[in-house]
Amino acid sequence: MDSWRIISAAVLLATSSFPAMAQEVQRDPGGIFASSSLELLFDDGFFTEGPAMGPDGFLYFSDITFTARSGMQAGHIWRYDPASRRAEIFRSPSGMSNGLLFDLEGRLLAALGADFGGRAVVRTDMGSGRSEILAGLYEGRRLNSPNDLAIDEQGRIYFTDPRYEGHEPIDQPVMGVYRIDPDGSLTRIIDEAGRPNGILVSPDQSTLYVSSVEGPAWSGLNVILAFDLAEDGSVSNRRTLVDLRPDIGSDGMAIDVNGNLYTTRPASSPGVYVYSPKGEEIAFVSTPELPTNAAFGRGEHSRTLFVTAGKSLYSIRTSVEGYHPARR
Numbered sequence: 001m002d003s004w005r006i007i008s009a010a011v012l013l014a015t016s017s018f019p020a021m022a023q024e025v026q027r028d029p030g031g032i033f034a035s036s037s038l039e040l041l042f043d044d045g046f047f048t049e050g051p052a053m054g055p056d057g058f059l060y061f062s063d064i065t066f067t068a069r070s071g072m073q074a075g076h077i078w079r080y081d082p083a084s085r086r087a088e089i090f091r092s093p094s095g096m097s098n099g100l101l102f103d104l105e106g107r108l109l110a111a112l113g114a115d116f117g118g119r120a121v122v123r124t125d126m127g128s129g130r131s132e133i134l135a136g137l138y139e140g141r142r143l144n145s146p147n148d149l150a151i152d153e154q155g156r157i158y159f160t161d162p163r164y165e166g167h168e169p170i171d172q173p174v175m176g177v178y179r180i181d182p183d184g185s186l187t188r189i190i191d192e193a194g195r196p197n198g199i200l201v202s203p204d205q206s207t208l209y210v211s212s213v214e215g216p217a218w219s220g221l222n223v224i225l226a227f228d229l230a231e232d233g234s235v236s237n238r239r240t241l242v243d244l245r246p247d248i249g250s251d252g253m254a255i256d257v258n259g260n261l262y263t264t265r266p267a268s269s270p271g272v273y274v275y276s277p278k279g280e281e282i283a284f285v286s287t288p289e290l291p292t293n294a295a296f297g298r299g300e301h302s303r304t305l306f307v308t309a310g311k312s313l314y315s316i317r318t319s320v321e322g323y324h325p326a327r328r
Helices: 003-014
Strands: 025-027 039-042 048-053 059-063 076-081 086-091 097-102 108-112 120-124 131-135 149-151 157-160 177-180 186-190 196-201 207-212 223-229 235-243 253-255 261-265 271-275 281-286 291-296 304-309 312-317
Touching (some): 039 076, 048 108, 048 312, 059 097, 059 304, 097 149, 108 149, 149 196, 157 196, 196 253, 196 261, 207 253, 261 291, 261 304
Parallel strands (some): 048 097, 048 291
Antiparallel strands (some): 025 281, 039 312, 048 059, 059 076, 076 086, 097 108, 120 131, 149 157, 157 177, 177 186, 196 207, 223 235, 261 271, 271 281, 291 304, 304 312
């Protein structure tokens, strides 16, 4: 199955009607999950992605409206209130936002994709509502389609730049991984990560994780890669943490304070797969729709994993807190 077929299948699932059904935890010998099933919170999207809880306690997530199949909708960002259990549009058009993340100052970062999207990384001040472009060009050429984001404890932002969807020309010679430094400089730090998608920094700041999702039509590199992350934000020692071939790789990922990776895989058995820092599978819960991303909440929701899948948003309680970086 190539990525176009993955996207088509996911869109078909996302735009179909699903009952409000729970998905039981299938494997969890270490007691990672504190509840036995996923809970459906929202199912009124088109193709949900990029959950991120802000300091305000709201859960923000992207709704990618593939233009050819949504009547030329321009993408949305939703805001879900865990207290009222209601969601409302926070921003539309969204610039075809995909991954979302809050920085160390509580500002919203958004990776804007292609398909009439912004093809940039933008930052929004949640007080004033004003946004600024942090990255849009590299060596004078447009980025391909920023996909997902991570941040370290020094405030450096890391993002993946593949291309899965969109009519626009591909301007970058590789589908790479980039770093935005606090001074605004942009550096491509990885140019051999397949078709990079999800990205994480480990709690001890020593490792950068990157997932690759490719179909056999390309190199078929469906793996989770690990890189040593140096004090200056450079990477080295590329290695495969988890080899998911011949099945489909992981989309977005979240990480807990113990360094366990919660990965969303639109695989033959779609769901959230949890891997230890050594790459061992330690838990699995299936999802009724193809999963796209995951993020831990904050405060009273720090042991809640929010999962976007198909057209929906789900949650499941965990026995360990999620990791959110704080400035050193």
